[in-house]
Amino acid sequence: MTIGLTPFSVSTHLSRVRSEPPLVQCLTNTVVTNFTANVLLALGAAPAMTDIPGEAGPFARIASGVLINLGTPHAEQRMAMLEAAAAANDAGTPWVLDPVAVGSLPVRTALAAELLAMRPTVVRANASEVMALAGLGAGGRGVDATDNPEDALPAAELLAAKHGCVVAVSGPTDVITDGESTLRISNGSAPLTKVTGGGCALGAVTAAFLAAADEGGDLTATAAATAAYTIAAQQAAAVSAGPGSFAPAFMDALAALSTEDIENLLVAA
Numbered sequence: 710m711t712i713g714l715t716p717f718s719v720s721t722h723l724s725r726v727r728s729e730p731p732l733v734q735c736l737t738n739t740v741v742t743n744f745t746a747n748v749l750l751a752l753g754a755a756p757a758m759t760d761i762p763g764e765a766g767p768f769a770r771i772a773s774g775v776l777i778n779l780g781t782p783h784a785e786q787r788m789a790m791l792e793a794a795a796a797a798n799d800a801g802t803p804w805v806l807d808p809v810a811v812g813s814l815p816v817r818t819a820l821a822a823e824l825l826a827m828r829p830t831v832v833r834a835n836a837s838e839v840m841a842l843a844g845l846g847a848g849g850r851g852v853d854a855t856d857n858p859e860d861a862l863p864a865a866e867l868l869a870a871k872h873g874c875v876v877a878v879s880g881p882t883d884v885i886t887d888g889e890s891t892l893r894i895s896n897g898s899a900p901l902t903k904v905t906g907g908g909c910a911l912g913a914v915t916a917a918f919l920a921a922a923d924e925g926g927d928l929t930a931t932a933a934a935t936a937a938y939t940i941a942a943q944q945a946a947a948v949s950a951g952p953g954s955f956a957p958a959f960m961d962a963l964a965a966l967s968t969e970d971i972e973n974l975l976v977a978a
Contacts, residue, residue, distance in 0.1 A: 714892050714932045714977040720968040722918050722933035727753035731773030731920035735913050736760040736790050738780025738809065741906030744956070745776075748910040751963040752937075754917040765789035766796035774916030775804035777824060778909050779817045787820055794827045803830040803919035803927070807912040812841030825872055830919055831931050832868060833877040833912045836861035843867050858884040862891070875927045877915065877935060879908055885932045892932040895976040897939035898946035900955040911938050932977070940974045941966050 732755045737745055746756040759768040762785060769775050775797045777790045797804040806829040808821040821842060825832070832842065836858045843864035858880035865876035869888030878884040882895040901907040915934040922930035944966075945958035 714894065714929070714936060714975070716968070716972040716975050718929055719933045719936045719971045719975060722921060722930055723752075723937050723966065723971075725921035726917050729921065730755050731917045732757060732771070733913055733916045733920070734759050734765075734768050734772040734775045734793065735778070735916075736765060736786060736793055737776055737778035737807075737909060737913070738782075740780060741778075741909040744904070744906035745910040745913050747960055748906075748963065749913055749917060751960040752914060752917060753964075754914075756913070760786050760789050760793075762788045762792055766792040769793040769796040769802055769804070770800040772797075772802055773920035775802055776807065776913045776916045777804060777829070778807040778809060778912055779811065779821060780807075780809040780909060782817050782820055787816075790820070790824065791827075794824055794829070798827060803916065803922075805829060805831045805833055805912045805916045805919070807833050807909060808838050808842055809834075809909070811838050825868075828872050829874050830927055831875045831877060831915055832872075833879070833915055833931075835879050835908070839868065839876060839878050840864045858882060862886065866891075875931045877931050879911070879935075883935050883939070885928065885935065887928045890928060892928065893978045894932060894936050894939060895978075896936060896943050896974060898942045900946045900949065900952060901939075901942040901959070903952040904956050904959070907942075911935065914938050936975055936977060937966060937971070938963075940971060943974060944970065 749756040839861045858878040918930045918934035941962035944962040949955040949958045
């Protein structure tokens with residue numbers, strides 16, 4: 710079933726994040742740590758890059774939301790990820806799994822399967838990663854998708870139904886499903902794909918929006934996070950000359966994003 714996302718819903722979720730800044734724990738890859746932290750700060754949330762065993766679990770219990778991103782999963786961080794996921798589940802902390810480059814790479818693929826069995830709140834990935842997680846594909850070309858989000862929808866619905874989560878499939882049109890209802894968002898811009906961390910940081914933003922959501926509102930919160938993020942990217946692209954100027958313009962757009970911007974620019978179905 711396809712449902713709609715309203716500008717009011719996106720604005721409401723964004724307002725909640727800004728009024729009571731969620732503490733977002735990020736166990737993420739070394740390439741994107743700085744960008745992810747700055748995106749959260751620009752949005753109005755508070756980042757914490759707590760990703761070592763012995764600290765990851767206790768921190769997940771006090772965090773508002775958790776991101777687990779498999780971009781550079783060294784051994785110590787893999788242990789911390791499992792620890793954080795278990796603690797988040799025990800404490801009722803929403804958490805996001807971003808299975809970067811899963812499929813053809815054996816270490817992260819096995820780890821992703823283990824984490825998926827722990828029932829994340831949201832899986833956020835590209836189409837090829839979603840299909841690989843569901844056992845319906847071999848993955849993409851490294852971190853890049855070789856499949857279309859619409860083609861990955863059956864796999865996303867399968868994952869959502871089996872693991873009780875929301876699955877957000879990124880692409881020119883983002884497809885977000887809980888296995889029964891599906892939302893589509895067609896904002897965003899090509900320059901976002903030319904900045905390291907553009908996709909990874911959205912996982913952290915999603916965790917922030919989940920933390921501010923009403924109980925049972927995971928699907929809408931995930932879609933609202935995607936909408937706010939991609940609308941800001943669209944605005945940044947309009948005033949930047951290339952990737953170098955896009956990144957700071959994107960931070961500024963996130964910080965300045967208004968209800969009027971969302972009402973005027975949201976393209977959702």
